[in-house]
Amino acid sequence: MLKSMTGYGRREAVTEGKKILVEIKSVNHRYSDYNIKVQRHLGFLEDKIRKYVSSSITRGKVDIYLNVENYETADKQITLNKEIAKNYIDVLYQLRDEFGLKDDITVSNVASNPDIFSTERVEEDEEALWNTVKTVLDGALSDFIAMREREGERIQKDLCERIDYMRTLVKEVDERSPQTVKEYSDKLYEKIKEVLDGKEIDEARILTEVAIYADKVAVNEETVRLGSHFEEFDTIINSGSPAGRKLDFLIQEINREVNTIGSKASDIEIAKTVVTLKGEIEKLREQIQNIE
Known part of the structure; x- marks a missing residue:
């Protein structure tokens, strides 16, 4: 968890x-x-x-x-400085006799002088x-x-739901991709025929070149890798080990594959799906920042 x-x-x-x-x-x-x-x-x-x-x-x-x-138990020990106390009392008596004071000297008089007591903290048994x-x-x-x-459980639930949703989106891209490749191939073939304008050329050569260029818009490799990343995502969040840094790295890889699909896509529907996927990636990234 x-x-x-x-x-x-x-x-x-x-x-x-x-x-x-x-x-x-x-x-x-x-x-x-x-x-x-x-x-x-x-x-x-x-x-x-x-x-x-x-x-x-x-x-x-x-x-x-x-x-x-x-x-x-007291954590401080108070010690009487007897020498200072004796000197202080002697001075008080001298003061009384010198000026003919009537009040006698009391403990309160002596205790009012902070210098006659020292306070030390009792050492703890560490x-x-x-x-x-x-x-x-x-x-x-x-x-x-x-x-x-508890908070991690709520985050995990949200992450799982978003990954499942992204799986659905990637499946849509995967299913749409062959049609996109065919449409691109057909357009490219017609464009080449138009440029050649009836000149004789090996038909097989044209089809080979079309296939090579059409392969550049195919995204099946990216969708396969995304599927693998999603599986790894599930493994990490269910491992019971600290997952934040691993998920942070993995989300970067997922984002890279989605960006590649976006750069290859020549289809408006796939482009829309890529935008949605990027939005989900940002939400995943925000949640992952909260994970240990």
């Missing part, structure tokens, strides 16, 4: 004393491009996340957002945290892939 490059997944969980949020979203892109946003102290997780999701997401511009909040994050990431990734598959 095909996958779209457009997707979104979100999971949130409270586990191991932490609230973890993971969001994944993607849009079309020619290659794979990962933009991972995490809190600064979780920077060590960026490369792990990139490697982990790359096996499931092979193409698209992917944004991944991770946020971790600690609930039950491997344990990664295992916890990975569980939530799996959930978001599952939702993300499911959305891509």
Whole structure:
């Protein structure tokens, strides 16, 4: 089944004393491009996340957002700078005595000075945290892939319908082509006879030359190759593997064959069909741009 490059997944969980949020979203892109946003102290997780999701997401511009909040356990440790606190208290007492102040010194007075405390983040157990994050990431990734598959299924249905329609159009061209070749041959034969104006010439030679030139308007080789391309198209979209780049190449080959038919065609009906085929090719091309 095909996958779209457009997707979104979100999971949130409270586990191991932490609230973890993971969001994944993607849009079309020619290659794979990962933009991972995490809190600064979780920077060590960026490369792990990139490697982990790359096996499931092979193409698209992917944004991944991770946020971790600690609930039950403190992630910061506060330390008292005793020497600074002692000096600060001594100065406060000196201030009181020097100016005859009546208020006594309280804990609030001392705590108001930010220099007496230092805050340090408690080091995380990186491997344990990664295992916890990975569980939530799996959930978001599952939702993300499911959305891509649903969108891919809709695209695949549309592609199949268009390819079937193009098969019908090419069959019409194939059936019309022999008549077109005959009409061209007859006109060319009459034109040659007119130019020769009754001069004696080998009739077999005339017919041979007519056949050679008439073959230049035959499109049976192109219709056979188009049939082969359509079969390959079906094989690719049902392979279960990333198909976007392969289909993009194949649609170029299909377009080349249709252009060749258009340049050879000397018949108004075939010319009209070629215009319709080109319109379908453009619609296919637009849809293929959305495929992983």
